[in-house]
């Protein structure tokens with residue numbers, strides 16, 4: 075049991091898919107479809123932080139959002155000496171250079187649809203009344219923050235899109251936030267390129283593939299003494315669910331079923347297999363399969379993500395607590411709690 079605990083914890087120190095993603099389908103020649111609109115708020119806050127030399131904290135760099143009594147803010151910053159450009163003063167000061175509010179700065183990145191902004195992004199929304207209701211709700215939120223004495227910086231989606239076009243730093247930040255293979259391949263790609271990227275560890279995410287063991291070894295595996303069927307036969311590499319007929323199972327188990335009067339109907343089982351169709355495989359595992367000498371005969375689709383060790387802090391926390399508890403009775407309870415959560 076102890077070993078399993080350690081294995082789980084180790085697994086959490088690995089790379090995980092994070093951030094914006096790109097999908098590619100075989101029928102479109104693996105043309106990328108990028109989805110990073112929901113990530114733009116973080117790009118905006120990082121860009122603004124750099125440009126005006128303040129630190130805006132948000133969910134991606136601090137792990138949480140700021141909650142005031144009523145609302146959850148996208149970002150916040152400690153009190154600034156002077157009001158940052160574009161912000162509204164929470165102290166109501168009309169000075170040319172008003173001081174920052176002692177309560178600090180609230181940052182909101184407002185998606186134009188969600189917040190009912192009338193602009194080119196919401197042109198095709200038919201229910202204008204609904205937009206109005208959303209806009210009023212947003213107004214109320216803004217008023218709430220200012221009444222509480224916060225400085226408030228609101229950036230609209232359409233405004234940031236315009237800034238990106240003009241500002242090379244913003245462009246760079248947006249570009250860097252996109253998955254790595256996509257950054258270098260913005261158009262269609264071939265199956266071969268996608269497989270090579272897996273082998274070279276230049277892509278991270280999951281591939282939906284037809285995969286099997288080869289009839290004969292590819293050149294690079296020709297030195298192996300066993301044929302592919304024998305090599306993989308000992309321990310079938312693919313884990314999949316499939317319908318298993320009574321006739322498919324071995325003589326001994328057939329007899330066991332007959333002797334004990336068990337059901338002879340086909341059943342769905344998790345088995346070890348030598349080939350699979352349309353199987354979704356994470357790229358690190360797919361790379362391992364390719365290194366073993368397996369063949370991918372077809373890629374159906376690809377989902378590419380950014381990668382980070384996003385649970386590393388959690389693992390460090392658990393490890394530290396558990397280590398400290400060893401040989402120190404007073405810290406035993408902290409160690410036990412850490413053991414409970416990870």
Ligand SMILES: [Zn+2]
Pocket residue numbers: 186191192193194195230231232233
């Ligand atoms: Zn807008």
